[in-house]
Amino acid sequence: MGMGASAMVERAFRRLWMRPGYVERADQLQLALLICDMIGSSTPSAFEAPTGLGKSLAALLPALVHAKLSEKRIAISTYTNVLAEQYWTKDLPLALSLMEEEAPDAGTARFLIGRSRYVCKAALQGQSDDVKHAVAMTERGTETEFRRLAPVRGREASTLWSLIQVPPVCPARACPFYDECYYYGARRSVENAKVVITNHSVLVTHGIMSSVDEEAKGLLGKLDHIIVDEAHDFAGAAQNGLEFDVNARALGTAISIAARASLALPQMESAYDRLKNGLEAVSRRLEARSLELPEGILTAVPQEVMDHPAVMGLKNEVALPAAIATVEEIEKVVERFLDAAELRLAGADMSAIDSTRNYIRWLTDFQSSCGRVFHPEGVAVSYVGPDGDGSRIRLDTVGLAEPLQNILWNRTPATLMSATLAVDGEFGFLERMTGFHPLYGEVMPSPFDHARDSCLYLPPRGKIPDPSQARADKSEPTYWAAIAQELGEIIETLGGGVLALFHSRVEMEQVARRMRLSPGLTLFVQPRAGALATGERFKEEQNASLFGLRSFWTGFDAPGNTLRCVALVRIPFEVPIDPPQLTRLAWMSTQGMDPFREHTLPTAKMTMRQGMGRLLRRAGDRGIVALLDPRLHTKRYGEEILLNFPEDMRRFSDLADAMGYLGMEGPSDILIGRPFHSQIAHRVCQVAEAAHVLREVQKNLLAVPLGVQ
Ligand code: SF4
Incomplete structure (x- = not known):
């Protein structure tokens, strides 16, 4: 076989x-054949498969082939709904067409994303004909499809979506629309699918569900790979x-679920009123950011982590009694409601039992999760x-290795792949973070010719101050000015086309404020929303540059000449300021590990590679990766980080040399090379842009083309 x-x-x-x-x-064929072998031999495996290699097809074809030839059931999981829909709408039809007469039957492959991403037909009933029509035009009733067809856009579309999306819990089988329900229809179809x-x-929810109830087989059924x-x-x-939140939103959900349960049961009005009043009172205290609940760590496990000085330093003894009282109050209020519901259920008919079952289960789970807040595990x-x-009040699981082994890795062989998965050419960091131990792993070569199409530019020593030193000396304004100066030079020299990636909003905005660009060079700064x-506006303008944060380090795709330089402003070291980060590092040190070398540094190396990965996206792309952090020269770890870039990338300390090496044009070539009417159009765009800027500034948005100020 x-x-x-x-x-x-x-x-x-x-x-x-x-x-x-x-x-x-x-x-691409090699990766597909390897995945095919891994599925066939049920081997846990990891592949770093660079951008441009065509991972989706290399995953789909072997999965479909095994679906055709064997009884194996395979799940392919990707990060976002958008990526999952791309698999479904673009890659799957291509893969099936390539198999021709060998393709498996229709229905072999099915699609399922989170419930809140589907339209609820029961909720749709109160909507206008326009909305119903838009939903009827969708194929799967998903949010992505709906937003494309919705009669409104932007914030209005979001509000509308919140009214018609599938709620966190519903009567399911007891709902009159169950048979035609998009979400439950997708779940039913998945039960018989092989891919x-x-x-x-x-996938995580599936793992959690199947680990607590073997018979239930989770969301996706029993999987072989x-x-x-x-x-x-x-x-x-x-x-x-795995996180659990006690906040106004969660309490609001609990109230609305209790309301639905009480509608289906007799004489629940007073029990519901008590729950509503009780939870609303807690909610008001949380919303008012009550002084009783100052921020800080309440508890951490195991005990040695709680005793670690870094965790103790953030422990909030003052908040603890109030937090315990808050959570206990919620538990008590929900428990009283559940007791009342149990009494009513004893005498209720089957239809009432059916329609309240899921509500009662949700409230029971919510109550027991509240109980775990001060008695966490792992x-x-x-x-x-x-x-x-x-x-x-949030409970975060910090050590993911053991839970993920319990819910997924120990149950089903898996193949993990990504464009950036290895650090220093190995999967040790992945293993530490996720508990996944591949028996086979391979780092695939990049399909791009990095030596020919890209190079590194590191400003000469002394040109930019050390950012950590600047912070310690409180001389950050000088550092920001130096970064602004350097980025200004790069943007002017290249005529735009620069994506500068920052690690903190404060730093990005401080640098943006100091930028002075020639007229005609547009700069976008990532707004808060x-x-x-x-990103789309940046892609439309060849002379535009963009300052971006985390979401631009990964997944931003700007192929072609729009993006000619990616500037990584500083090494993105995670600053352990929030409780989960601090707890993770404290836990590592209690285990005898060096948190910096085994977590902070590998994370930074991987993030740097992800940022660099924005540059070459398609055949024919070329450009410069500018590394502006002087610590790459001065610290021991600097060279280690540089070794994670493709080894054949040439390094330059002079931008003109880097451009000359790649045969890149300067700004005059770009502008002079345009036809006359195009240049006029360009100027007209600038005027339009300037008007737009004024409007945007008035609205306090941050997308500011500074060159025309
Ligand atoms: S089964 Fe649930 S999600 Fe589906 S239409 Fe009914 S209430 Fe909405």
Whole structure:
């Protein structure tokens, strides 16, 4: 069977290469064949497969081939809903077409994302015909489809979506729309599918559900293999999936769920009123960021972590009694409601029992999760933190390795892959962070010719001050000015096309404030909301540059000449200021590990590689990676970080040399090279841009083309 599967995968790729616009890609085929073997032999494995290699097809084809040839059930998980939908709408049809007559039956592959991403048909009933029509036009009833077709845009669309999305819990089978429900329909179809396309958070939920109830088989049914794409984001998704919040929002959800349960049961009005009044009182205290609940760590486990000086330093003894009282109050209020519901359920008919079952289960789970806040397990921390204008009490699981082994890795063999998964060429960091131990691992070569199409530019020593020293000396304004000066020179020399990646908003805004650019050079600064739109505007303008934060370090795709330089402003060392980060580092030191070398530094190395990965996205792209942190020269770890970039990238300390090496044009070439009407259009755009800027500034937005100020 193994040979047959490999041969089928290879045949599919050969058909692809014969299609116009495709070329033979030995590396993509190699990855697909390896994944095919890993599925066939149920081998836990990890692959670093660089951008441009075509991972989706290399994952899908082997999965489909095994679905055709065996009884294996395989889940392919990726980070976001958008990426999962790309798999479903773009990559899957291509993969199936390449298999021709060898393709498995329709229905072999199915798609499932989180419930809140689907339209609830029951909630849709109260909406206008326009909204119903837009929903009817969707294929799967998902948020992405709906937003494309919705009669309104922006904030209005978000408000509308919040009214029609599937709620956290519903009567499911007892709902009159159950048979035609988008979400439950997708879940039913997944039960019989052999290939399931999903996202990380659904996979984590599946793992949690199947670990507590073997028979329930989780959300996705029993799986024989899992392929985790974008695996560098898996730990973050898992942490989100395992966290528990006590905040105004969670209490609001509990109230609305109790309201629905009481509607289905007789004589629950007073029990519901008591719950509502009780939880609303707690909610008001949380929303007012009550002085009783100052921020800080409440408890951490194991005990040696709690005793660690860094954790003790953030421990908030003052908040503890009030936090315990708050959570106990919630537990008590919910318990009284559940007791009343149990009494009513004893005499209720089947339909009432059916329609309240899920509500009661949700409230029971909520109550028991409240009970875990001060008695967490594993490596975890409970703390009071900000939540909008209010406060929240949060329980975070910090040590993910053991929980992930219990819910996923020990149950199902998995293949993890990403463009950046290895640090120093190995998977040790991934293993520490996720508890996943690959028996086979490979770092695939990049499909790009880094020596020919890219190079590193490091400003000469002494040109930029040491940022940590500047912070210690309180001379950060000088540092920001030096960065602004350097970025200004790069942008002017290249005529724009620069993506500068920052690690902190304060720093980004301080540098932006000091930028002085020639007219015609536009600078966008990532606003607090609407990063996506800013990214799109950057891509539309060849002379634009963009200052961005975390969301631009990963996943931002600007192929072609729009992006000619990625500037990594400073080494993105995580500053352990929040309780989960502090607890993680404290736990590592109690285990005899060096938190800096085994967590902070590898994380920075990986993030730097992700940032650099924005540069070459398609064949024909070329450009410069500017590394502005002087510590790359002066600290021992600097060279270690540099060794994580492709070894054949040339290093320059003079920007003109770097440009000359790549044969890049300066700004005059770009502007002079345009046809006359295009230059006029360019100026007209500037005027329009200036007007736009004034409007934006008036609205206090940050997308500011500083060159025209
Ligand atoms: S089953 Fe649940 S999600 Fe589906 S339509 Fe009914 S209430 Fe909405």
